[in-house]
Amino acid sequence: MKISLTLNNRPKTFDVAPDEYLVDTLRRYGYTSVRRGCDTTSCGVCTLLVDDKPVPSCAFLSARADGARLTTVEGIPETASKLAEHFGERGADQCGFCNPGIALAVHSMEQSGMPADDATIDHYLVGNLCRCTGYQSQREAIKAYLGDKK
Amino acid sequence: MKINQLKQVETLDEAYRLLNEDRRNVVIAGGAWLKMSSRTVETGIDLSNLSLDYIEETPEALRIGSMTTLRQLETHAGVRALYKGMLSTSISQIMGVGLRNLVTIGGSIIGKYGFSDVLPALLAMETSLVFHSQGEIPLEDFLESKGRINDVLVSINIRKKKGVGYFKKVKQTALAFATLNIAVSRSEGLYKIAIGSRPSVATLAREAMEEVNLAESVDDETIARAAEHATSLKFSSNPSASEDYRAILARVYTGRGLKEVRDCED
Numbered sequence: 001m002k003i004s005l006t007l008n009n010r011p012k013t014f015d016v017a018p019d020e021y022l023v024d025t026l027r028r029y030g031y032t033s034v035r036r037g038c039d040t041t042s043c044g045v046c047t048l049l050v051d052d053k054p055v056p057s058c059a060f061l062s063a064r065a066d067g068a069r070l071t072t073v074e075g076i077p078e079t080a081s082k083l084a085e086h087f088g089e090r091g092a093d094q095c096g097f098c099n100p101g102i103a104l105a106v107h108s109m110e111q112s113g114m115p116a117d118d119a120t121i122d123h124y125l126v127g128n129l130c131r132c133t134g135y136q137s138q139r140e141a142i143k144a145y146l147g148d149k150k
Numbered sequence: 151m152k153i154n155q156l157k158q159v160e161t162l163d164e165a166y167r168l169l170n171e172d173r174r175n176v177v178i179a180g181g182a183w184l185k186m187s188s189r190t191v192e193t194g195i196d197l198s199n200l201s202l203d204y205i206e207e208t209p210e211a212l213r214i215g216s217m218t219t220l221r222q223l224e225t226h227a228g229v230r231a232l233y234k235g236m237l238s239t240s241i242s243q244i245m246g247v248g249l250r251n252l253v254t255i256g257g258s259i260i261g262k263y264g265f266s267d268v269l270p271a272l273l274a275m276e277t278s279l280v281f282h283s284q285g286e287i288p289l290e291d292f293l294e295s296k297g298r299i300n301d302v303l304v305s306i307n308i309r310k311k312k313g314v315g316y317f318k319k320v321k322q323t324a325l326a327f328a329t330l331n332i333a334v335s336r337s338e339g340l341y342k343i344a345i346g347s348r349p350s351v352a353t354l355a356r357e358a359m360e361e362v363n364l365a366e367s368v369d370d371e372t373i374a375r376a377a378e379h380a381t382s383l384k385f386s387s388n389p390s391a392s393e394d395y396r397a398i399l400a401r402v403y404t405g406r407g408l409k410e411v412r413d414c415e416d
């Protein structure tokens with residue numbers, strides 16, 4: 001079946017199977033910043049914004065995205081580059097595999113106007129796992145990024 | 151899960167008819183739990199076009215569409231106000247925000263998952279389910295029923311009462327299933343205690359409830375006796391905890407929950 005949607009503000013049409021998930025569709029069409037980790041909605045690396053809300057794209061049926069507004073990390077260039085600076089300064093990235101999902105989650109947290117305190121950051125990002133960093137440096141980087149935006 | 155065809159139904163009648171037409175047809179809500187199954191589905195009955203994602207508030211009740219996401223519920227002012235936010239608290243401890251933006255209250259109930267964090271909270275309030283064909287039934291009756299569900303859950307009704315609630319999820323890591331979960335409420339002088347992840351599905355701890363509800367005064371001794379009764383529920387062992395450990399957790403958290411709701415102002 002065909003679905004039409006906007007991806008990073010551009011109209012797109014994709015051919016999808018009835019049991020295909022967005023992570024597969026997007027990667028098949030070359031949007032490889034959407035990564036596959038656990039494939040069971042447990043790690044957050046496949047995070048995508050659907051109508052501005054973060055969701056695990058590994059469990060979001062592509063057919064359901066017909067008419068939706070999708071955002072990958074390429075669609076939030078300002079957040080992605082500022083956050084990358086803060087991550088770099090604090091050594092909050094190693095392999096970078098988790099980074100697009102985290103950037104999208106932080107962007108959505110920022111858009112919903114949540115406070116930039118440790119508890120809120122931990123609660124909002126608990127579903128975005130990172131195998132490398134231990135989270136402390138990431139939390140500091142995210143706090144600094146959100147602090148800059150005030 | 152393999153889906154041969156996906157049907158975005160336009161009416162509840164159509165969903166119901168498809169569900170009963172072929173045993174290989176399945177209702178798809180958030181689809182997150184179904185995704186992990188290895189079954190082959192002939193027709194996936196997608197409810198997402200039926201506008202069942204709503205939370206309506208009347209002076210008497212909250213009416214929640216079955217496709218409402220857990221995140222919608224968690225952040226809804228009316229839900230947060232109910233029993234001191236017991237349901238929101240239970241939801242907020244399920245995985246991350248992303249998953250909660252996808253999974254639905256309907257899928258969380260129909261699955262009758264033993265580990266469910268929402269079921270104890272819903273049981274400790276006054277909750278009923280509205281099915282397309284069967285009509286309205288109490289949540290407790292549904293949880294005790296057996297066999298395949300050949301009906302479409304339309305909405306969930308929670309009676310709005312003045313009351314206070316307590317929810318505790320005992321877990322080993324931030325994203326783990328509960329080793330045990332418990333919800334305790336007090337409303338109009340009556341206490342309810344629901345215990346889940348035993349590891350079987352949540353149930354009311356009736357003997358413990360009777361102990362406090364029939365007592366002349368809910369003092370610490372009454373609470374200690376009620377907490378002891380909670381250990382008579384059926385618990386089992388699995389890799390996350392032993393039967394005995396679960397019974398101890400049930401005793402400790404029944405006691406703490408009862409004290410908290412007893413001492414909490416309405």
Ligand SMILES: Cc1cc2nc3c(=O)[nH]c(=O)nc-3n(C[C@H](O)[C@H](O)[C@H](O)COP(=O)(O)OP(=O)(O)OC[C@H]3O[C@@H](n4cnc5c(N)ncnc54)[C@H](O)[C@@H]3O)c2cc1C
Nearest residue numbers: 177179180181182183184254256257258260266267302303
């Ligand atoms: C990785 C992971 C971890 C989780 N951890 C927890 C946890 O710690 N605590 C917790 O409480 N929950 C947890 N859950 C469960 C989650 O909260 C949902 O309850 C679950 O995903 C089902 O919701 P869904 O919308 O995805 O349902 P689906 O997967 O779409 O459906 C589940 C079942 O319900 C049926 N169904 C759904 N809606 C209807 C309807 N309206 N009428 C008739 N039948 C229907 C489906 O046919 C299917 O059999 C977890 C889920 C996942 C995937």
Ligand code: FES
Nearest residue numbers: 037038039044058
């Ligand atoms: S790949 Fe989707 S949550 Fe892990």
Ligand code: FES
Nearest residue numbers: 094096130131132
């Ligand atoms: S930096 Fe490697 S997974 Fe996060």
